Amino acid sequence: MVLYIIGLGLADEQDITLKGLNAVKSSSQIYLESYTSILMVHDFKQRLEELYGKEVTLAHRETVELEADSILYSASSSNVSFLVVGDPLSATTHTDLILRARTSQPPVPVKIIHNASITTAIGSSGLAGYNFGQTVSIPFWTSDWKPDSWLERIGENMRIGCHTLALGDIKVREQSIEDMSRGIVRYQPPRYMLIPQLITQLLSAAASHKVDYLDADKTLAIALCRMGSEDERILSGTLAELLAIASPSPEEARREEQEDDEDEMASEAELEARRAKRAEERAKRVYGQPLHSLVIVGARLHPLEREYASTFKVPGSKWDQVAREAYKCKE
Amino acid sequence: MVLYIIGLGLADEQDITLKGLNAVKSSSQIYLESYTSILMVHDFKQRLEELYGKEVTLAHRETVELEADSILYSASSSNVSFLVVGDPLSATTHTDLILRARTSQPPVPVKIIHNASITTAIGSSGLAGYNFGQTVSIPFWTSDWKPDSWLERIGENMRIGCHTLALGDIKVREQSIEDMSRGIVRYQPPRYMLIPQLITQLLSAAASHKVDYLDADKTLAIALCRMGSEDERILSGTLAELLAIASPSPEEARREEQEDDEDEMASEAELEARRAKRAEERAKRVYGQPLHSLVIVGARLHPLEREYASTFKVPGSKWDQVAREAYKCKE
Numbered sequence: 001m002v003l004y005i006i007g008l009g010l011a012d013e014q015d016i017t018l019k020g021l022n023a024v025k026s027s028s029q030i031y032l033e034s035y036t037s038i039l040m041v042h043d044f045k046q047r048l049e050e051l052y053g054k055e056v057t058l059a060h061r062e063t064v065e066l067e068a069d070s071i072l073y074s075a076s077s078s079n080v081s082f083l084v085v086g087d088p089l090s091a092t093t094h095t096d097l098i099l100r101a102r103t104s105q106p107p108v109p110v111k112i113i114h115n116a117s118i119t120t121a122i123g124s125s126g127l128a129g130y131n132f133g134q135t136v137s138i139p140f141w142t143s144d145w146k147p148d149s150w151l152e153r154i155g156e157n158m159r160i161g162c163h164t165l166a167l168g169d170i171k172v173r174e175q176s177i178e179d180m181s182r183g184i185v186r187y188q189p190p191r192y193m194l195i196p197q198l199i200t201q202l203l204s205a206a207a208s209h210k211v212d213y214l215d216a217d218k219t220l221a222i223a224l225c226r227m228g229s230e231d232e233r234i235l236s237g238t239l240a241e242l243l244a245i246a247s248p249s250p251e252e253a254r255r256e257e258q259e260d261d262e263d264e265m266a267s268e269a270e271l272e273a274r275r276a277k278r279a280e281e282r283a284k285r286v287y288g289q290p291l292h293s294l295v296i297v298g299a300r301l302h303p304l305e306r307e308y309a310s311t312f313k314v315p316g317s318k319w320d321q322v323a324r325e326a327y328k329c330k331e
Numbered sequence: 332m333v334l335y336i337i338g339l340g341l342a343d344e345q346d347i348t349l350k351g352l353n354a355v356k357s358s359s360q361i362y363l364e365s366y367t368s369i370l371m372v373h374d375f376k377q378r379l380e381e382l383y384g385k386e387v388t389l390a391h392r393e394t395v396e397l398e399a400d401s402i403l404y405s406a407s408s409s410n411v412s413f414l415v416v417g418d419p420l421s422a423t424t425h426t427d428l429i430l431r432a433r434t435s436q437p438p439v440p441v442k443i444i445h446n447a448s449i450t451t452a453i454g455s456s457g458l459a460g461y462n463f464g465q466t467v468s469i470p471f472w473t474s475d476w477k478p479d480s481w482l483e484r485i486g487e488n489m490r491i492g493c494h495t496l497a498l499g500d501i502k503v504r505e506q507s508i509e510d511m512s513r514g515i516v517r518y519q520p521p522r523y524m525l526i527p528q529l530i531t532q533l534l535s536a537a538a539s540h541k542v543d544y545l546d547a548d549k550t551l552a553i554a555l556c557r558m559g560s561e562d563e564r565i566l567s568g569t570l571a572e573l574l575a576i577a578s579p580s581p582e583e584a585r586r587e588e589q590e591d592d593e594d595e596m597a598s599e600a601e602l603e604a605r606r607a608k609r610a611e612e613r614a615k616r617v618y619g620q621p622l623h624s625l626v627i628v629g630a631r632l633h634p635l636e637r638e639y640a641s642t643f644k645v646p647g648s649k650w651d652q653v654a655r656e657a658y659k660c661k662e
Contacts, residue, residue, distance in 0.1 A: 007350055010445060017446075018352065019345040025662060087447060089454025091461065095639045102642060114452050114559055115348075116445035123420025124443055129450060130422065132413060134493055156416050156491040162465055228445055293544060308426045311433060 003075040003101050003108050005094060007087045007115025010228025012041045013051045016330055020113045021321065024052050028078040031059040035172055036093055037085035038190075040229045040291065048083070056083070057058045064097060072101055086117035118293055121227040122165055124234060126308025131300050133157030135165045138198050140191065148205040151214075154296060158213035161300035165204070168193030168292045192290030194283040195223045196246045199239050199294065216240035218326040220297035220319060222309055225287045233288045236309045237317040242294075245314050246286040248278075301329045334406040334439050336425060336447025338418045341374045341559025344368045344382045351444045352609050355383050359409040362402065364389040366503055367424055368416035369521075369559045371622065379414070387414070391504055395428060403432055406439045417448035447623055452558040453496055455565060457639025462631050464493030469529050471500045471522065479536040482545075485627060489544035492631035497533070499524030499623045523621030524539040527577045530570050530625065547571035549657040551628040551650065552639055556618045564619045567640045568648040575626075576645050577617040579609075632660045 004023040009015025016024070016121075024030060030052065032045065041047060048056050059082070075078050088094060089112060101108040117307040123129060134157060136150040150166070150203070157164045171191040179186050199221070206214035216239045223242055225233040235242060248256065256278060260271050297309075306323045323329040335354040340346025347355070355361055361383065363376065372378060379387050388394075390413070395402070405411050419425060420443060430438040454460060465488060467481040481497070488495045502522040510517050530552070537545035544550075547570045554573055556564040566573060579587060587609060591602050628640075637654045644650040654660040 007447065007451075012349040012350075014353070017340055017346050017348050019343075021349065022345070050347040089460075090451065091454075091459055095457055095635060099642070100637060110445075112455050114447035114454075116338065116447055118450050120338075120418040120448050120451055121355060121445050122420065123422075123445075126426055128422055128571075129420075130466050130468070132466075135461050135463075137461070157464075159489075160487040168424050264577060304426060308430060311430070 001075055001077060001079045001109075003072070004081045005098065005110060006083050006113040007117070008039065008083050008085050008116070009115040009273075010040075010086065010121060011226070012039055012229065013044065015049045015115065015228065017113060017115060020115065021052075021077070022140070023111070023113060024054070024081045024147050025084070026079045027081040028058045029053075029071075029074050030054055030081045030083065032056050033064065033085070033094070034058045034085045035061045036091065037170060038172070038291070039085055040289070042224050052085045062228075068097055068100055071097070072104055072108050075101065076106070086114060086265055087119070088229060089114070090117045090119060111278065116228065118167065118224070118227060118291075119165065121224065122295060124227060124232075125222045125224060125236075125295050127163050127297070127305045128302070128309070131161075131163050131302070133160065133162030133164055133298070133304070135167065137167045138169060138193060138201055140169045140171060140193060140197075141201055144311065146205075148209070151205045151209060151211065154213060155213055158296075158298055160298075162298045163300070164296040166198060166296060166299065168195075168198050168290070168294070170291070178180060192265060193292065194280065194285045194290060195225070195287045195292045195294060196243055196279065198292065199243045202296075203239060203243075213218045214296070216237070216243070218322060220301070220322055220327065222295040222297065222312065224293045225288055226289065226291065227293075231288055234312040235287070235314050236312040237314040237319055238322055241314050241317050246283045247281075248282065264318045297327070299327055301327045303330050332406055332408060332410045334403070334429075334441045335410065335412045335444060335479050336419045336429065336441060337412055337444045338448070338648065339370065339414050339416050339448040340559070341371075341417065341448070341452060343370055343560065344375065346446065346559065348444060349448060351446065352383075354410070354428065354442070354444060355385070355412045355414070357410045358385075358412040359385045360402075360405050361385055361412045361414065362394075363387050363390045363414045364416070364425070365622045366392045367422065367635065368501060369503070369622070370416055371557050371620070378483070380590050381592065399431055402428070403435055403439050405439070406432065418446050418450070419443060420445070421448045421450060447559065449498065449555070449558060449622075452555065453626060455558060455563075456555060456567075456626050457554045457642070458494050458553070458626060458628070458636045459633065460521075462492075462494050462629065462633070462636070463494055464488030464491065464629070466496045466498065468498045469500060469524060471502060471524060472532055477536075479540070482533075482536045482540060482542065484546050486542060488625075489629055491629075493629045494631070495528060495627040495629065497627060499526075499529050499621070499625070499627045502623070512599055524623065525621060526556070526618045526623045526625060527574055527610065527614045530574045533625075533627075534570060534574075545570070545627070547574070549653060551632070551653055551658065553626040553628065553643065554618055555624045556619060556624060557622065558624070562619055565643045567643040568645040568650055569653055572645050572648050577614045579613065583622055621635075628658070630658055632658045634661050
């Protein structure tokens with residue numbers, strides 16, 4: 001029988017293709033991979049089950065690694081569907097399962113059903129797919145772990161004038177270091193990187209490496225939020241503008257600081273958590289719920305790209321001026 | 332009402348998403364863009380019409396440019412669907428229509444429904460999307476027009492170790508220069524670049540520019556043919572191997588040359604056409620019908636990528652040896 005590896009597309013259960021849906025309906029077992037991305041609707045597992053009229057099993061990273069043999073064994077006697085949000089093979093995450101299927105005895109036939117992913121949705125920014133260089137992933141920084149090898153990748157793109165798609169980190173089923181050290185299996189709430197944090201890390205890495213290709217006021221970018229969903233949001237501007245629009249006004253900042261000062265019982269950790277929560281709420285007010293990605297515009301910006309993406313610019317943006325002066329993009 | 336710009340996905344009418352199909356069914360007019368790509372099934376217009384239960388109008392480049400106003404006028408009073416093979420916004424081809432819709436008075440709401448395109452299907456090669464640089468398009472050369480600016484783009488990718496997706500040219504509704512000069516509106520049969528011609532142009536451009544990043548025997552590549560279709564074909568090897576597999580054997584070559592020599596009535600042009608036809612047939616025997624694309628492997632080749640793509644290697648290929656020696660890819 002067949003192991004189907006099926007892309008669910010960008011946003012909700014209606015983004016599956018007819019071919020994908022037929023494959024699911026022909027399958028006796030259906031796994032939903034749940035560690036590289038998410039569907040952007042509530043109760044998505046139930047919505048899938050309702051559409052398919054079948055039970056769907058959430059497959060965590062451990063499940064897939066530990067139960068690969070049992071998944072393949074099922075696929076030897078009946079069709080099995082393995083669902084992945086977006087396109088199923090955008091990363092090499094699932095190549096191990098596929099290789100094992102192909103090399104098992106007898107081999108399990110594998111069929112890939114592709115779908116849209118954020119790498120196709122970038123077209124909605126108005127920038128041409130041809131002008132994009134390599135894609136980068138921006139991981140969450142912690143106080144003592146700030147990986148930034150992605151910065152050099154952006155540099156490689158920028159030096160040849162290419163745009164960069166920067167994907168915000170996704171953390172699901174994370175365990176805290178405290179729990180892990182005590183042997184407690186308990187998962188943290190899922191976390192998704194939002195635009196302001198992504199830009200903050202970009203600028204911080206750029207500053208500490210003193211690079212010349214990222215500048216808060218001279219680098220244009222386009223925030224792509226919840227692409228393909230009903231409340232998709234696209235905003236363009238300089239990095240500084242995209243950050244400012246989700247920052248507190250001076251008055252708000254003053255009021256919040258005063259609130260914090262007056263709460264004398266709060267520990268520094270509590271205050272820190274409170275500030276992070278406020279920042280997250282502001283980010284979601286402007287950019288919506290996750291998933292968020294950012295396109296960093298390269299020097300090859302074409303007038304048609306500039307014009308289209310300009311329709312998304314934040315109020316008061318210097319988009320066109322920066323395009324003209326820093327990017328030398330013709331009107 | 333809404334102007335839907337809908338991706339049809341890779342191969343046939345079953346690759347549309349449920350969301351896309353619903354949009355089509357809600358539309359009073361349905362256009363199928365027919366100049367940037369094709370569905371890889373016979374009678375695709377009829378198959379779409381059968382699935383939708385509605386008439387589909389083929390939209391040629393002229394139609395869209397000339398009738399944009401009438402398309403937008405229709406969309407002001409009822410839903411209109413504009414179908415594009417693959418993802419609808421992979422190139423900026425349709426941004427003009429969308430911009431006009433957004434800026435018309437009153438504006439026509441536009442909704443993009445994304446889908447898989449060849450840029451998502453590259454995952455089937457076993458190479459990670461993250462490791463791809465910019466995509467290039469390889470246009471058909473003629474005897475006196477051999478554009479090769481795409482070579483420098485490949486070089487930019489190769490120098491930073493990135494893989495390159497090279498798309499073969501598509502020519503539909505082309506007019507011959509003779510017809511055009513006589514004012515005759517008559518179209519040539521559609522032409523699609525096949526793998527051997529694509530590789531031949533690559534190597535020829537590389538030789539004439541004396542570049543060091545493309546070498547028939549030391550550059551690995553993966554042919555992606557009819558991706559997403561029932562008869563999808565993926566073959567990997569060095570550029571020379573991928574070319575050789577569609578070349579005549581010495582015996583065949585001798586026999587064909589003899590045939591040509593014996594046909595004393597044939598003009599040089601006829602012989603040329605005959606040779607081209609033989610080459611095309613051989614290419615299709617090995618790689619299948621169009622559409623064909625080629626992935627040129629960059630230095631960043633990862634052992635997992637090497638292993639997966641190795642499952643597609645042509646008989647007798649030095650894939651693993653070249654990966655080890657020229658790419659320094661660990662076993």
